[in-house]
Amino acid sequence: MIDSLKVFAALLIILHHLSSYGQIAQDAGTVLPRLMTWLFEYGRYAVQIFLVMAGYLAAQSLTRYANVKFSANGLLKVILNRYLRLFAPYTAALILTIACAYIARFWVNDEFVGETETLSQFLAHLFFIQGILGLDSISAGAWYIAIDWQLYSVLAILLISFPGYQAVIWVISALAVASLLFFNRSGLYEAYFIYFIGSYGLGVLAYLGKCFDNQSVNRLAKIALVLIGLIIAISSFQEIWLRNFLAWFVAIALLLWGHKTYPLMEGSGNSPMLKVIAWGSQRSYCAFLIHFALILLANTLYIATGMHAHESGVLAIALMLGVVACSTIAANYLYRWIEVPALRLKI
Numbered sequence: 001m002i003d004s005l006k007v008f009a010a011l012l013i014i015l016h017h018l019s020s021y022g023q024i025a026q027d028a029g030t031v032l033p034r035l036m037t038w039l040f041e042y043g044r045y046a047v048q049i050f051l052v053m054a055g056y057l058a059a060q061s062l063t064r065y066a067n068v069k070f071s072a073n074g075l076l077k078v079i080l081n082r083y084l085r086l087f088a089p090y091t092a093a094l095i096l097t098i099a100c101a102y103i104a105r106f107w108v109n110d111e112f113v114g115e116t117e118t119l120s121q122f123l124a125h126l127f128f129i130q131g132i133l134g135l136d137s138i139s140a141g142a143w144y145i146a147i148d149w150q151l152y153s154v155l156a157i158l159l160i161s162f163p164g165y166q167a168v169i170w171v172i173s174a175l176a177v178a179s180l181l182f183f184n185r186s187g188l189y190e191a192y193f194i195y196f197i198g199s200y201g202l203g204v205l206a207y208l209g210k211c212f213d214n215q216s217v218n219r220l221a222k223i224a225l226v227l228i229g230l231i232i233a234i235s236s237f238q239e240i241w242l243r244n245f246l247a248w249f250v251a252i253a254l255l256l257w258g259h260k261t262y263p264l265m266e267g268s269g270n271s272p273m274l275k276v277i278a279w280g281s282q283r284s285y286c287a288f289l290i291h292f293a294l295i296l297l298a299n300t301l302y303i304a305t306g307m308h309a310h311e312s313g314v315l316a317i318a319l320m321l322g323v324v325a326c327s328t329i330a331a332n333y334l335y336r337w338i339e340v341p342a343l344r345l346k347i
Helices: 002-018 022-031 033-065 072-104 119-126 142-161 165-181 197-210 215-235 242-257 272-282 284-304 313-342
Strands: none
Touching: 002 022, 002 033, 002 272, 002 284, 002 313, 022 033, 022 284, 022 313, 033 072, 033 142, 033 197, 033 242, 072 119, 072 142, 072 284, 072 313, 142 165, 142 197, 165 197, 165 215, 197 215, 197 242, 215 242, 272 284, 284 313
């Protein structure tokens, strides 16, 4: 379930960005206007899937400290190790994006290419504070990595510092409701964890409701999920927010099936499709990081070679498919050469 959602969400966000940036997106829209419009309008909802899964997996990682004696040094170590886990492939993708943007500026006159990156902008990205400082993003997905670290850090503080998970569930639920009904509806907070903790918190509750080894915590987390679902439904009488419903449904799906293992591991056969899903899931983070650089290159190729003069939607779609394929290949090498070796970077 989780691996399938990872692959689907990564593909959807790549297609969303392909439908949003550059001449390729404009020309592809002449052939498939409805599909391109749908990807532009609703493809961004893949972020909700990512956030709910991130909360679920973060809770899975952090609840192993439930019975460990609290240590400030231990807590800091967990937070810094999360930073190191994200850092290496993220930095490599940033450098590649900067190089591709430099090439693109010779031919592509479009806002999405951005201005020449500055050293302070690059350093802000390395420390995940570019959004807080109000700096332009170097890559389309850079903001998400910064938010992920903020959310993980807040959750680590809650789950490691306070052993009474019943109280933590109410805190997470209150933060989630506040986010879904207020903070997530204002762009003023989008550089901070409070904007996104609604979806993230639903993922945390889904894990605590099913997989945590304490029945009272399981029951309370399930009750909190149901209550939040009711609040989302009641709030829709004022205004319907589809992303809130999507996040809740993904959380319920994870509650029901998130703990299921592969049939392959249960001895029911060797499915090529399951192998593809497992392979793609491992590389989904790298694909998310690297695809924007390839969108820059594809638009550069489209304009520099004069293909854009034909205003051919078929050529544009072919290039879009090429970006998806190249993102998959590039993600494989980024995963094997950077992400896997970097797993040894731990405090």
